[in-house]
Structure formats: C-alpha cells, structure tokens
Amino acid sequence: MSTVEQASADRGNDKRPWRWHIAVFLTPALLVYTAVMILPLIETLRLSLFNVKDGQSVFVGFDNFAVLFGDPRWAASFWNALKNNFIFFIIHMVVQNPIGVALAALLSVPKLRFGAFYRTALFLPTLLSFVIVGFIWKLILSPIWGVSPFLLDLVGLKSIFSPWLGKPGSALIAVSLISVWQYVGIPMMLIYAAMLNIPDEVLEAAECDGVTGWSQFWKIKLPLILPSIGIISILTFVGNFNAFDLVYTVQGALAGPDGATDILGTLLYRTFFGFQLQIGDKSMGATIATVMFLIILSGVCLYLFAIQRRMRRYQF
C-alpha cells in the first residue's frame, strides 16, 4: 500500500493521490491466491515439523523426516515410492519426449497435407481424464478381454503378451507407458510451436549449403529447439513428481501389485488420508508433501539457474 504512495512521491512534484484502483484490481486475485494456495503451502511445510503427542501438537524439529527416511515402518515404502517415481520420470524422458519431438518434426514438414487433422487427433488423449484413460487401458491390457493378445497376434508377437499390469516386474513400466500415451501431445505441441518459429531463411541457407533431411534436423533444428526441450523436461519433472490420478485409477490406492507402482502422490494420499486399516496421519502426510515440495523446488531451481542460463538463445 505505502509503496504506491512512495512511488508517486518519488516522481517529485507529480503529487498524484494514492491510486485506489490498483489495489482494487490486484486484491481479489492476491486474496484467493494467498489464502488458498500460498498460506496452506507454508502451513503444510510448518506442519511437517510438528507431531501429535498425547493428543497435543508438539514441535519435533526434523524428527518426522528422520522417521520417514529411517524408521523401518516408513522408510521402506518411502524409498520404494521415491525410486518408482524416478523410474516413472525417466521413462517419460526417454519415451515421451523423443516421440513428441519426432511427431513435431513430422508435423512441421513443409506443405504437409491433413496437418490440422493429425494435430487434432494426436492431441486428443491429452484431454481425456485419467479416469477414462486408466480404465480404457485396464480393459485393453486385461487378459480376460483378449484384445491385446489378438492385436499382438496380428503382428506375430502373441507370445510376448502377459498380464503386464498385474506383474510386479512390469506394472510400473506399463503404467508409465499409459501416461506417456496420454501426455505425448504436450511436448509435441510445444516443440511444434518452436519449429514453426524457426525462420525460413535459416532453413533455406542450410539447404543452399547442402544440409538437408536428417542432418538438417540434427544440425539446425535440434539446436534451435533446445530451449523448448528444456521447458518440456521441467514440465515433465513437475508433473511426474506430483502425479497421482493415473496410478490411483489403474492400480488403486495401494498401488499394487505389492507396491510396485507406488509413487509419491499415492504414498501421500494413503498416509494423509488413511486407507483400509491404516489411519490417516496429518504430520507424516505434511512431511511427505514437504519432501515432494523440496524435490520439485530443486528441480525447478536447477532448471532456472543451471540449465536455462547456459542454454544459448538465438535471436532472429
């Protein structure tokens, strides 16, 4: 408030009255955003330092974290969820983003016919809710229905079929690939936009020098879209370490089989809210949320300060 006054005072003799309308324009957004998002976030971080003892909330310092990382009751499921979450993220990085880049490269072929049709169709899965996507794939991969063995038979691969979602060894990969199927549209669109922004002169100059086709993609286009690849990587990172819905829909809150698909989101849900015999635990829930917050924050900081700054940006 007083900042506004000072700002006009700073301009010397321009003694404008305090500009009420600025406050009126800003207040509703600030109020909702602060009250529903920022304060709960801070409160959650604070709660992670407290625990209930004899019915009273007491400050326990970093004890909750020590329990989460070291206590046998918690540590096993926490490290398992963290490990699974990293595998989940890595599968997205090595499958989703390359496919997205490849599709974008194909879509940006000059004078491509039916381009609008392809874009619309390829982006459709991204809009469906996790519930729809999860159940559709559960049905398709179900050994009862037999659609996937039948389709694999068409290409002569029937022997590789197994109930992937039900086996501890393959369930996480199967769930990650379902998520990749759903989200490939986002990297595709962002990279496609970046490729459209490459000026024709650059590509024409490359063609004059005999750089075409594959080598043009690797030597000219890829370096120019690197900033966008950085953005999709950080978006994937934040999305993956915050994921919950798909695993919950496909495998339930227990993230079976035997915790094989448990990620931080499902662990947070079970811990905080309770599930079956387990009673909900607010302090430990806040502790897990704080760990997720720190992971996401460090990812974002790494991106902002280490990666984005070193990336060369080309001005046309």
Next chain:
Amino acid sequence: MAKTTTSPVRTGLVHLALLSYTLIALFPVFLTVINSFKDRASIFRDPLGLPTPSVFSLVGYETVLKQGDFMLYFQNSFIVTAVSIFFVLLFGAMAAFALSEYRFRGNTLMGLYLALGIMIPIRLGTVAILQGMVAAGLVNTLTALILVYTAQGLPLAVFILTEFMRTVSDDLKNAGRIDGLSEYSIFFRLVLPLIRPAMATVAVFTMIPIWNDLWFPLILAPSDATKTITLGSQVFIGQFVTNWNAVLAALTLAIVPVLVLYLIFSRQLIRGITAGAVK
C-alpha cells in the same frame, strides 16, 4: 535440393508414420465407443467388430443411467468448472491489468509472487487446505472446489494475460482517459473486449485440468451430492468392474462431452499453444 524435401516417397513415409501414431492415439477410444453399443457376448467374441444390428445393445447405458446419478455429477462438474473459469478470468484479468498498466513499486515482485504457482503444484498444500476447509465448514461443498481451482488457475492466467495486455495500444487507453472514463471503465469497456482471444485461450487451459481432476474432489468433496463427473465415474466404474457393458457405456458417456468440446475448441486451443502462449 528442394526436390529431396518433397519427393513422393519421403512424403509417403511422413504420412505413414503420422497415420500409424494417429491410430495408436485414437484406437483405444474408438474401441471403447464401439464396444459400448454391443451385447456382452460379442464384446468378448469379436472385440474389433462394429456394432452391427444383430449385436447392437444398449444394456450398458440402461444400467448406467439407472444406477449412477450421472446427471447430478455432470451438473456438479459443470458448475465447478464454469464458476472457477469465471473467477480465474475476472480476477486474473484485473490483476494482469494492474501489473501491465501501472508502474508502482513492487510491481515486478508481485508478478514473480503470482508466477510462483505456475511451477509449484497446489496439491502439495492439500494437508493444510483440507484443514482450512474443515475450519471454514466448506468440506463437501462445491465452494471448496471452486476456491481451490480458482487459486490453481490464477498464476498461469495472470502470466498469459499480462503478456497480452502489454500489446493493447496506449493511445486508445489515453483517449479514453481524456474522454473522462474512469480506470474501471477503461478496463471493462476498452481493454477486456480487446483481449477476448487471449481469454478464450486461458479458459481452455484452465478448463481441462479442472474438469479432469480427481484429487481434490476425492479429498474435499467426496459426498454423493457433490461428486464431480470424474470422481463419479471413478467410483461407479470401480463398483461395476465385472459388468463390461456398464463400464464401457460409462466410459463412453464420460468421453463424449470432452470430445464435443474439443472438436469445437481444438482450433482455439492449438492456436493458443502454438502462438507461444505457454512458452
């Protein structure tokens, strides 16, 4: 050299690759929709067959409409999404106008503060959000969801709209000021109509995550009267896992509204993304 890029073989290969991925993207949806119109026996006997008159059956839809309160869930989702989008657009545009139009101390800082929420998911504050909603007596109300979604949508809305408002000509606004319009009239009567395309983009971006969210309905409003369509179908399908007709019909019913909206707005949405709105 221009020849190499347009040779028919090459174009053919590009189309082949795109078509095969399009098939992968659309096939699961297609499969669900066609099978929802078949009787139980042929769902299993011939999953890929089209619903010909001899196997046509609506038994799944009958079960769904009889058992599930889908109209209510649909209405809840609609109210939550529409009201949240309204507040996101109104509050977001007002804040964006203040940030882009006026120079005051703390302007940049305010912009950064509001942008924090783009990267940090609101879900991480769930523990305290639930606590707050319990204290305010808002658990199991649509108001709780609307509040959360408005807060969730604001950061990106402010960010995108601020960029757009900078492009509105100053001359126009100053002409309005000379004609004696108040700052409020300038905002509502001059600026808002000009940024309508950007508002549409923001609306679509805000809508998708709200409509599809499972987390907050599950935690803040799981009661029967306040279930959204996403949570409703989740619970419903969970109960009917062995009734394949009902599951496929429920899935199809959940897909159709999204599909219709997408076909109407896809041009807007794709243009919004490729115009660099979220870069």
